[in-house]
Amino acid sequence: MYPVSLDVNGKTVSAEVDARTSLLDLLRETLGMPGSKKGCDHGQCGACTVIVNGVRINSCLSLAVSHDGDAVTTVEGLADGESLSPLQKAFVSHDAFQCGYCTPGQLCSATALLDEIKRGEPSVVTDGKVTLNEEEIRERMSGNLCRCGAYNNIVDAILSVAGEPA
Amino acid sequence: MKPFDYVRAGSAQEAVRAGAEGRFLGGGTNLVDLMKLEIERPDKLVDVSRLATEEIEDGDDGLLVGAGVSNSALAGHPLVRERYPLLSTALLSGATQQLRNKATVGGNFLQRTRCQYFYDVFRACNKREPGSGCDALDGINRFHAILGASEHCIAVHPSDMAVAMAALDATVETLKPDGSTRSIPARSLHRLPGDTPHIDHVLEAGELITHVVLPASPPKRQLYRKVRDRSSYAFAVVSIALALDLQDGRLANVSIALGGVAHKPWRAERAEGILEDSRPDAELFANAADAELAHAVGHGHNDFKIDLSRRLIVAALRDLSESKREIAA
Ligand SMILES: Cc1cc2nc3c(=O)[nH]c(=O)nc-3n(C[C@H](O)[C@H](O)[C@H](O)COP(=O)(O)OP(=O)(O)OC[C@H]3O[C@@H](n4cnc5c(N)ncnc54)[C@H](O)[C@@H]3O)c2cc1C
Ligand code: SF4
Ligand code: FES
Ligand code: FES
Numbered sequence: 001m002y003p004v005s006l007d008v009n010g011k012t013v014s015a016e017v018d019a020r021t022s023l024l025d026l027l028r029e030t031l032g033m034p035g036s037k038k039g040c041d042h043g044q045c046g047a048c049t050v051i052v053n054g055v056r057i058n059s060c061l062s063l064a065v066s067h068d069g070d071a072v073t074t075v076e077g078l079a080d081g082e083s084l085s086p087l088q089k090a091f092v093s094h095d096a097f098q099c100g101y102c103t104p105g106q107l108c109s110a111t112a113l114l115d116e117i118k119r120g121e122p123s124v125v126t127d128g129k130v131t132l133n134e135e136e137i138r139e140r141m142s143g144n145l146c147r148c149g150a151y152n153n154i155v156d157a158i159l160s161v162a163g164e165p166a
Numbered sequence: 167m168k169p170f171d172y173v174r175a176g177s178a179q180e181a182v183r184a185g186a187e188g189r190f191l192g193g194g195t196n197l198v199d200l201m202k203l204e205i206e207r208p209d210k211l212v213d214v215s216r217l218a219t220e221e222i223e224d225g226d227d228g229l230l231v232g233a234g235v236s237n238s239a240l241a242g243h244p245l246v247r248e249r250y251p252l253l254s255t256a257l258l259s260g261a262t263q264q265l266r267n268k269a270t271v272g273g274n275f276l277q278r279t280r281c282q283y284f285y286d287v288f289r290a291c292n293k294r295e296p297g298s299g300c301d302a303l304d305g306i307n308r309f310h311a312i313l314g315a316s317e318h319c320i321a322v323h324p325s326d327m328a329v330a331m332a333a334l335d336a337t338v339e340t341l342k343p344d345g346s347t348r349s350i351p352a353r354s355l356h357r358l359p360g361d362t363p364h365i366d367h368v369l370e371a372g373e374l375i376t377h378v379v380l381p382a383s384p385p386k387r388q389l390y391r392k393v394r395d396r397s398s399y400a401f402a403v404v405s406i407a408l409a410l411d412l413q414d415g416r417l418a419n420v421s422i423a424l425g426g427v428a429h430k431p432w433r434a435e436r437a438e439g440i441l442e443d444s445r446p447d448a449e450l451f452a453n454a455a456d457a458e459l460a461h462a463v464g465h466g467h468n469d470f471k472i473d474l475s476r477r478l479i480v481a482a483l484r485d486l487s488e489s490k491r492e493i494a495a
Binding site: 002018019020022041042043046049055056057058061062063065066068109112113116120121122123124138139140142143 | 167169170171172174191193194195198199202211213215236238241242247254255258259261262263264265267268398399
């Protein structure tokens with residue numbers, strides 16, 4: 001067993017893990033935070049997306065032990081108490097989900113996406129200056145699959161928040 | 167997953183000392199996936215993902231990039247976007263933002279094939295289980311090789327980045343467990359399958375990729391184009407990395423690497439030879455593409471890739487020689 005200590009949503013947590021434990025399983029099973037979802041467990045669907053040290057990653061392909069010392073934000077950490085984040089509110093008002101299984105991953109991904117735009121990080125459809133539009137959102141969100149097909153409303157929700165201060 | 171020991175290396179030297187009998191862990195996006203399926207079964211993982219993560223340094227010898235730099239950081243670096251746009255495009259056309267944030271330069275080079283029979287432990291695969299056969303030969307081989315394959319394996323290397331690195335004549339710097347270092351041209355890092363398809367590349371056991379060096383003055387016209395089944399988040403059916411200069415109306419420094427067609431990034435040397443120092447025109451492009459694909463062999467489902475590759479080479483050459491865009495000197 002290996003000791004790990006992480007900052008999860010602003011709180012320091014410690015645990016002993018088997019080296020095989022994924023960050024996703026650590027969050028869900030050991031730390032009792034089932035918000036991050038396991039869809040495929042192979043890096044293909046994005047349901048397990050969390051934000052680590054400011055960038056989004058697939059927690060299912062990450063070994064918990066390799067994240068010792070890192071700062072993790074999960075969907076449980078996006079709201080401020082009872083007050084939803086602007087993106088969470090936009091997902092509600094735009095009907096951006098149906099069953100909701102992919103939603104925690106979509107929200108973490110979209111939250112990180114807005115920061116990537118602010119930092120001026122390009123995508124493959126970027127031509128010159130980085131700006132946010134529908135094409136950019138679709139490209140940048142392609143790692144988050146939605147079996148219910150809520151894509152159009154997800155894009156609208158993100159676009160609606162893009163201009164606002166986060 | 168099989169149990170294993172884990173150590174986080176504090177330096178490259180520490181990694182190779184610890185690594186000889188284990189495997190290096192980069193972002194883990196390929197290795198952990200394969201370990202879950204027990205296709206990879208290391209006893210020990212030496213975590214190198216925290217080494218050389220920020221290192222992107224410009225010097226007289228070119229741009230030095232640490233093996234631990236993430237695929238997204240490399241793609242978004244201002245110097246890479248400016249001077250090696252084909253590399254930036256190749257990186258950004260691979261996988262997803264989440265995966266690119268984790269994936270490292272070293273790990274991307276050494277990612278393993280996506281051949282579905284390699285992944286399916288109930289099927290015959292010489293790469294996974296030497297001597298067991300190759301179910302792709304008579305199977306669904308739409309994604310498989312048309313160049314340089316053997317009767318033992320027709321898998322392709324799946325990386326977009328490695329194709330760009332081969333076209334740019336990048337150099338891979340390594341450190342061996344005995345402390346010695348070597349420089350390997352990126353185009354020679356991977357090998358053809360021959361009768362030992364379980365060996366993907368020329369690195370020795372325990373040899374660590376520490377850096378990649380991109381030449382200081384790459385050709386001024388560059389393009390990476392990926393043909394795939396969806397417009398995002400799909401491996402290449404065929405891709406091309408093309409770099410060239412136009413000097414007094416003639417093609418110069420022509421460099422072509424193809425992805426999705428072979429067990430390694432395929433440098434199209436025959437085509438390059440025909441194009442170099444010639445005046446660009448449609449007939450020349452067609453001749454060059456034909457020469458390169460003269461020895462291409464389809465395996466049924468992937469026969470279309472021969473024509474597709476030919477057209478991709480011609481279109482890329484046409485677009486790049488007509489383009490108004492050149493990188494700043
Ligand atoms: C769903 C999905 C879609 C994808 N789509 C694409 C795509 O379209 N295009 C594409 O190019 N790729 C794609 N990928 C693959 C992805 O790019 C690779 O998984 C990634 O680049 C591997 O990097 P890593 O750092 O995570 O490597 P790891 O998984 O950590 O390691 C891979 C291999 O490299 C070795 N290694 C790692 N670092 C070093 C080092 N410094 N020295 C020596 N050996 C080392 C490891 O031991 C291992 O054998 C996709 C992956 C997934 C899961
Ligand atoms: S093509 Fe290569 S990787 Fe695929 S089944 Fe055959 S031997 Fe295995
Ligand atoms: S559960 Fe991690 S990508 Fe699907
Ligand atoms: S809302 Fe059901 S999978 Fe996306």
